[in-house]
Amino acid sequence: MYKYRTIYNDLKQRILSRELRPGVPLPTQEELADEYQVNRLTLKKALDMLVHDGIIYSVQGSGTYIRPQLGTDLDELLPLDAPNGATDLHRNQRTSSRVIHFETRHPTEDECEHLEIKDDQLVYDIMRTRLVNNQPYSFDHTVMPTFVGHIDESTLQHSIYDYLEGRGLQLTDARRIVYADSADDDVSAAMEIQLGSPVLVIEQIGYDQYGRAFEYARSWFRQKHSRFAVDIHKIGPR
Amino acid sequence: MYKYRTIYNDLKQRILSRELRPGVPLPTQEELADEYQVNRLTLKKALDMLVHDGIIYSVQGSGTYIRPQLGTDLDELLPLDAPNGATDLHRNQRTSSRVIHFETRHPTEDECEHLEIKDDQLVYDIMRTRLVNNQPYSFDHTVMPTFVGHIDESTLQHSIYDYLEGRGLQLTDARRIVYADSADDDVSAAMEIQLGSPVLVIEQIGYDQYGRAFEYARSWFRQKHSRFAVDIHKIGPR
């Protein structure tokens, strides 16, 4: 465990537990560096991560401040800029999957391009309805190259990411594309909603720790029911 | 201009111009630091920004690599994780605004909370249809405290951000919330689409360089027509 990560976790915890409160500036970087017995640069790296999270912000020449937490309904707000699957987001609720379709086949031209593979490499084609508390929550269509390892229907009942992580594969980078659409036959049937009703679509291309594209997925979410948050922060001096 | 920013811009340009190509690893950090006559840490900071942009990725012990650019249709893909308004995104096209509603009033309770103000502070209430090439592109409802400065109908014809930037106010941080909805009366009328058709909604709370919330806005976009991209990157060693 690196020092800056430890400090990041500790400061985050102190802020969330309201030991450190909005309204009162954080101690200076020098004081915090003394307190944690590290160099100021190491401490600043921890602060940078908190800035990136949108938890604090710094004003050059003035100090570092805690951003007031607006809307504590964050439980229902899913982070769009964190690398994780749908299961992660509802750890406290009962999640399960209903497999609609599963096969191994050759990729399409489009899939070859997105996954950066040749068309003689096989891919898994997976369609699942994700359930939270036995209610349809989202519908996924995922295409994965077979190099990720053996997958069968029983694997799909749970989180694929957990399974892949156990095999040493991590989702470290991703590009997500978001837009609104109307539910087609497949989507409305899988999610038990009306044909043509509004849905949020999230496309994801996932990359592992070696930079390989290993997932090309599309997920559909119900209107208003699922809301996603993105935090934006300009870094460096203003 | 800081060294790491200069190097960041230069490297980005060299990658986009394909002088540096995917497939060929970047020179080592030491070599690049030599080339730019800076310390390795300074160079690494520039690389970190490129990693954050999703342009390159590093593998510890191996090297730094350029991510193949998938889909050069990035012109039509709007970055959701960059702080800017709708006008910025279509600099090369003719953008204009149609002001639907404009007034100065007291804020609602909800607005006081989001904007972190008291209810005796006045706010601007603005509704605009944004046009690109004279076609309705989006519909905005923006609430701003009057401390941002004087705003009138003529200001609203163009980018508010440009105007505010000229007055020393910068949008440096923001929280955006994204979901799908169906067009209500106002939205369908303003965007000239059918009542009930799917739309993408983006809520934004914008913060200036002093950490003040100065904007609470909601924007509606047409189905499929507008697609937004988010890049996600785990930082640090894998």
Add this chain to the structure above:
DNA sequence: TAGTGGTCTAGACCACCTG
């Protein structure tokens, strides 16, 4: 084992806000 990226330090100087 050699090479590469990641972390950490001590110290210096600069840019900016606040009195």
Add this chain to the structure above:
DNA sequence: AGGTGGTCTAGACCACTAC
């Protein structure tokens, strides 16, 4: 003018990959 955050350096050591 003093204090605070931002940048930059030179050098050291650690973690990981590739051979």
